[in-house]
Amino acid sequence: MNAKTSARCLGWMSLAVGIAELAAPSAIANRLGIKGGPRLVRAFGVREIGTGLFILLRPSSASGIDARVSGDALDLAVLTSALGASNPKRLTAAVATVLVAAVTAWDVGTAAALAKPVAA
Incomplete structure (x- = not known):
């Protein structure tokens, strides 16, 4: 899959x-045991x-994917805080953390591919 398709x-x-x-x-906050709750x-x-809208409007730009990577960092920070022993939902939070980390790797790879200059 090329970088533009990946971005889409x-x-x-x-x-x-x-x-x-x-x-x-x-439901999401309760399932993961997130402290910030529904508001977060x-x-x-x-x-x-x-x-998502930014990326779909400009799929050739790495900026939208860079914004996703930043968002992933926030998601991972919140999910990591939900991994504590006091959270009875920590197993579900751990699975979500692994999934978000995998998507983060996809985001980073796509951003890198979009940032590469196109050979003439």
Whole structure:
């Protein structure tokens, strides 16, 4: 898959995740044991939708993917805080952390590919 197609896939994924976070913030926060609760999940949903739209409007630009990487860092920070022994949902949070880390690697690879100059 080329970098532009990869970016589009990530843009659509951002929209899907953002819509889910806006539609069911309480369920997501409760399932993961996130301390910030529904408000934080809702805010992350808005961020995901904005990033997704930006990527879909400019799939050749690394800027949108860079924004996803920054968002991934926030997601990982929150998920890492949910891994504590006091969280009864820490196993679910651990699975989510691994999944977000995998998508972060995809984001980083796509950003690097988009940043490379095109050979003439």
